[in-house]
Amino acid sequence: MTTSTWTTTLLFLALIPLIYSFTMFSKKWSPKGLHCYVTGGSSGMGLALAELLTRRGAHVSIVARDEAKLRVALEQLEKARQSPEQKLNYYSFALDQADASAAALDAACQPFGGKSPDAIFLCAGSSTPGFFVEETEASLRKTMDMSYWVQAWTALAATKRMVRDGTKGKIVFTSSVLGYFSIVGYSTYSPGKFALRGLAEALRSEMQLYDICIHICFPGTIYSPGYEQENKTKPEITLKIEETDEGLKPEQVAEALMKGVERGEFHIAVDVLGNIFRASTRGASPQNGMFMDALYAFAGWIALPIWRRGVDSSIVAHGKEKHVEYLKKRGFFD
Ligand SMILES: NC(=O)C1=CN([C@@H]2O[C@H](COP(=O)(O)OP(=O)(O)OC[C@H]3O[C@@H](n4cnc5c(N)ncnc54)[C@H](OP(=O)(O)O)[C@@H]3O)[C@@H](O)[C@H]2O)C=CC1
Numbered sequence: 001m002t003t004s005t006w007t008t009t010l011l012f013l014a015l016i017p018l019i020y021s022f023t024m025f026s027k028k029w030s031p032k033g034l035h036c037y038v039t040g041g042s043s044g045m046g047l048a049l050a051e052l053l054t055r056r057g058a059h060v061s062i063v064a065r066d067e068a069k070l071r072v073a074l075e076q077l078e079k080a081r082q083s084p085e086q087k088l089n090y091y092s093f094a095l096d097q098a099d100a101s102a103a104a105l106d107a108a109c110q111p112f113g114g115k116s117p118d119a120i121f122l123c124a125g126s127s128t129p130g131f132f133v134e135e136t137e138a139s140l141r142k143t144m145d146m147s148y149w150v151q152a153w154t155a156l157a158a159t160k161r162m163v164r165d166g167t168k169g170k171i172v173f174t175s176s177v178l179g180y181f182s183i184v185g186y187s188t189y190s191p192g193k194f195a196l197r198g199l200a201e202a203l204r205s206e207m208q209l210y211d212i213c214i215h216i217c218f219p220g221t222i223y224s225p226g227y228e229q230e231n232k233t234k235p236e237i238t239l240k241i242e243e244t245d246e247g248l249k250p251e252q253v254a255e256a257l258m259k260g261v262e263r264g265e266f267h268i269a270v271d272v273l274g275n276i277f278r279a280s281t282r283g284a285s286p287q288n289g290m291f292m293d294a295l296y297a298f299a300g301w302i303a304l305p306i307w308r309r310g311v312d313s314s315i316v317a318h319g320k321e322k323h324v325e326y327l328k329k330r331g332f333f334d
C-alpha cells in the first residue's frame with residue numbers, strides 16, 4: 001500500500017469512534033404524552049412496563065385476557081398517574097387470534113379518535129416447558145400461538161394501522177434469551193421466540209419505508225407470575241440448567257428494556273448474559289456499541305463452548321440416572 005492509502009485508511013478508522021460518539025448526543029425517545037399500547041400489561045414484565053410508561057407520562061392501554069387481573073393492574077397504573085390528562089385503559093382480548101388482535105387495537109384507538117398508538121409493546125406470551133417426545137400436534141400448535149402468533153397478529157394489525165395513519169411509531173417485540181439458543185425443555189417455546197427474531201428483522205428492514213422503528217428484547221429469567229406457572233411443568237433438568245441464570249424482577253427488565261428503546265437499540269438485552277448471547281449471535285443485525293459488543297462476543301467465544309459442554313454432560317448424566325424411569329412412569333412406552 002502507498003503512504004496515501006495508509007493515511008486514508010487510518011483517517012477512516014479514526015472516524016468510526018467519532019461517528020459513534022455523535023449517536024450519544026442524539027435525542028432520546030420519550031413516551032411522555034404518547035399513546036403506548038402494552039400487550040400482556042396485566043402481569044409480570046408487561047405490567048411493570050405499563051407502570052413505568054405511566055410514570056413517564058404516557059397514555060397507556062393494556063391488553064390481556066383475564067378481566068379481573070386487568071382491573072387490578074389498572075388500579076396499579078392509576079397510582080402511578082402523573083397528570084389527570086393521561087388516558088389509562090384496559091381491554092380484554094385473546095391475542096393469539098388474528099381478528100381479536102385487530103379488534104383489541106381498534107378498541108384502544110377509540111379514545112384517541114381512532115388514531116393509531118404511537119408505540120406498541122408486545123409483552124404477551126407464555127411457555128409450557130416439557131419434553132418434545134411427549135408433545136402432540138395440538139400442544140405444538142397451541143404453544144406456537146402463545147410464543148409467536150400472540151405477538152405477530154398485533155404486529156400485523158398495528159403496522160397496517162400505523163401506515164394508513166402515517167404514524168411514525170415504534171413496535172417492540174419480546175423474545176427471550178431462548179430466542180438466541182435453546183436447551184432441553186423449551187422445544188415448544190424457543191421456535192416461536194426464534195421466529196419473532198426473524199419477523200423483527202424483516203420488519204426492521206421493511207418499516208424503514210414508513211419511519212416505523214422496530215425493537216426486540218431478549219430477557220433471561222423474569223421472576224413473574226408467568227415464571228411461577230411455567231415451573232409447574234418444567235422438567236427437573238431444565239430447572240437445573242437455568243440455575244446459572246440469576247434472573248431479574250419484572251421492574252428491572254422493564255427499566256432495561258426502556259433504556260434500550262431510548263437508545264434506539266434494535267436487539268435489546270437486559271443483562272450481561274443476554275448481551276453475551278446477543279453479541280455472539282448477532283449476524284447482520286445492527287450492533288449496540290462497537291467496543292462493548294466486541295468484548296461480549298469475545299467473552300462468549302471463550303465461555304459459551306465451555307458452558308455448553310457442561311450443560312450437555314449434565315443432560316447425559318441426568319438421562320442415565322433418571323429419564324427413562326420418568327418416561328416409564330408416565331406410560332410413554334405403553
Ligand atoms: N418469565 C420469564 O422467565 C421470561 C419471559 N419472557 C417473555 O416475556 C413476556 C412476559 O413474560 P412474564 O413477565 O413472565 O409475563 P406473565 O406470564 O407474568 O404475564 C403474561 C401476560 O400476557 C398476557 N397474555 C398471555 N397470553 C395471552 C393471550 N393469548 N392473549 C392476551 N394476553 C395474553 C397475560 O394475561 P392473561 O393470561 O390474562 O391473558 C399476562 O398479562 C412473555 O412474552 C414471555 O414469553 C422472556 C424471557 C423470560
Ligand SMILES: CCCCCCCCCCCCCCCC(=O)[C@@H](N)CO
Nearest residue numbers: 127176178220221241242244245303307
Ligand atoms: C458466559 C456463559 C455462561 C452462560 C450461562 C447461561 C445460562 C443460561 C441458562 C438458561 C436461561 C434460561 C432463561 C429462560 C427464560 C425464559 O424465556 C423462560 N423462563 C420462559 O419464559
